[in-house]
Amino acid sequence: MTETDHATVWEIKSRDFLLGGELGIEMEGGADNGCAMVGTGRIIVVGGGAAGFFGAISAAEVGAEEVLILEKGPAVLGKVKISGGGRCNVTHACFDPKELVGNYPRGEKSLIGPLHRWRVEDTVAWFAERGVELKTEGDGRMFPVTDSSQTVIDCLTGAARKLGVEVRTRCGVKEVVKKEGGGFLVRTSEGEELEARCVLMAGGGVRSSDARRPVEELGHVVEPPVPSLFTFHIEDERLAGLPGVSVPEVRVSAAKISAEGPVLVTHTGLSGPAVLKLSAWGARKLAEGDYRFELAVDWTAGRGKGNVEEWIASQRQRHGARKVGGRSLVDGVPRRLWERLCGAAGIGPEQTWAALRKEQVQRLCDEITDGRYAVTGKSLNKEEFVTCGGVRLKDVNLKTMESRLVPGLYFAGEVLDVDGVTGGFNFQAAWTTGRIAGEAMGEG
Numbered sequence: 453m454t455e456t457d458h459a460t461v462w463e464i465k466s467r468d469f470l471l472g473g474e475l476g477i478e479m480e481g482g483a484d485n486g487c488a489m490v491g492t493g494r495i496i497v498v499g500g501g502a503a504g505f506f507g508a509i510s511a512a513e514v515g516a517e518e519v520l521i522l523e524k525g526p527a528v529l530g531k532v533k534i535s536g537g538g539r540c541n542v543t544h545a546c547f548d549p550k551e552l553v554g555n556y557p558r559g560e561k562s563l564i565g566p567l568h569r570w571r572v573e574d575t576v577a578w579f580a581e582r583g584v585e586l587k588t589e590g591d592g593r594m595f596p597v598t599d600s601s602q603t604v605i606d607c608l609t610g611a612a613r614k615l616g617v618e619v620r621t622r623c624g625v626k627e628v629v630k631k632e633g634g635g636f637l638v639r640t641s642e643g644e645e646l647e648a649r650c651v652l653m654a655g656g657g658v659r660s661s662d663a664r665r666p667v668e669e670l671g672h673v674v675e676p677p678v679p680s681l682f683t684f685h686i687e688d689e690r691l692a693g694l695p696g697v698s699v700p701e702v703r704v705s706a707a708k709i710s711a712e713g714p715v716l717v718t719h720t721g722l723s724g725p726a727v728l729k730l731s732a733w734g735a736r737k738l739a740e741g742d743y744r745f746e747l748a749v750d751w752t753a754g755r756g757k758g759n760v761e762e763w764i765a766s767q768r769q770r771h772g773a774r775k776v777g778g779r780s781l782v783d784g785v786p787r788r789l790w791e792r793l794c795g796a797a798g799i800g801p802e803q804t805w806a807a808l809r810k811e812q813v814q815r816l817c818d819e820i821t822d823g824r825y826a827v828t829g830k831s832l833n834k835e836e837f838v839t840c841g842g843v844r845l846k847d848v849n850l851k852t853m854e855s856r857l858v859p860g861l862y863f864a865g866e867v868l869d870v871d872g873v874t875g876g877f878n879f880q881a882a883w884t885t886g887r888i889a890g891e892a893m894g895e896g
Contacts, residue, residue: 503865510890524624540601559870657839686721772806
């Protein structure tokens with residue numbers, strides 16, 4: 453192994469290729485152009501992420517003899533590496549496809565068929581057969597028992613290596629051209645022209661024009677991309693100085709959309725599963741308003757204003773001499789946050805339950821069940837950055853993931869107009885679409 457100006461060069465012997473651990477590889481000769489070709493890849497996979505790798509592996513498993521992954525970055529499986537805080541949320545323990553599709557703001561109905569063909573249990577079994585056991589956490593998320601994403605990366609790269617899949621890093625795709633006599637010509641960012649029998653587009657989200665161009669030039673319409681999972685910027689005295697405070701069950705609402713789950717106070721506002729779910733379901737509406745909107749927060753997760761009034765009445769009757777701010781009335785709401793909510797309701801630190809005035813009771817009920825917060829912007833969720841938008845599903849045969857417009861062209865993963873909420877759903881969509889596309893290409 454020697455170092456060049458471009459990247460590490462790996463010695464290649466016969467069909468042994470390729471994977472330099474988590475850093476990816478470059479073939480011998482890469483010092484000149486970054487992705488020189490040895491032979492012709494019958495199947496070219498654009499993108500070395502979860503969907504691309506699983507598609508390539510699946511094609512090879514059903515008999516494809518030449519499979520080549522082209523990854524524009526310096527490393528493969530980058531999102532796998534950082535997801536779940538470095539643990540990799542492989543999938544979600546939701547084994548009924550009809551229930552599972554309810555977690556996809558885009559693609560919900562269309563995914564029923566694909567998720568029947570490659571189910572969550574198929575994903576679990578595939579990894580288990582290769583030595584990666586998954587565990588289920590209380591919220592349904594499934595992680596490797598090692599709590600390390602490297603376990604998943606090693607499994608995927610190892611499977612690809614055994615099957616003879618070739619991988620090239622630092623090798624972007626500039627253009628894909630359908631040849632008149634059949635097959636494709638793939639032009640790389642380095643000016644190479646590679647021939648392929650079929651092509652799988654699995655390069656991730658279509659945020660940039662460079663990512664959209666190859667797809668659009670082949671005649672596909674791409675739904676405009678906008679962020680789908682993001683946190684909310686909120687400057688409010690009720691939250692100031694409370695980063696790290698969390699509440700396990702909260703309902704958040706905006707743009708006539710609601711979501712429930714844990715909420716986390718951050719340095720810039722609010723995050724957590726409930727906020728991320730809301731951002732996913734409201735991705736387009738919130739983008740239209742430039743991420744400036746009013747957020748309603750129910751810290752009781754929907755128990756209702758009537759119940760809160762009864763709680764307050766009980767406190768006044770049984771513990772009238774106690775200070776209102778001394779102890780949180782709502783399970784899961786920490787005292788520091790409770791004190792802020794009381795203050796927002798006009799209740800002083802020394803005021804007792806018995807001394808509450810009628811208007812203070814009503815204001816406290818409102819703060820607890822319908823607090824209003826001005827959102828002034830967003831921050832991307834770096835661990836699970838997902839884009840809303842992509843290739844229109846009506847232009848794809850979801851039984852094979854093949855283009856209805858260009859025979860031999862396939863799609864998998866985030867390049868499609870499919871995205872899920874946080875919790876392993878986006879990876880499951882990647883495994884499912886990658887598997888279906890890979891098998892169809894390999895058997896073709």
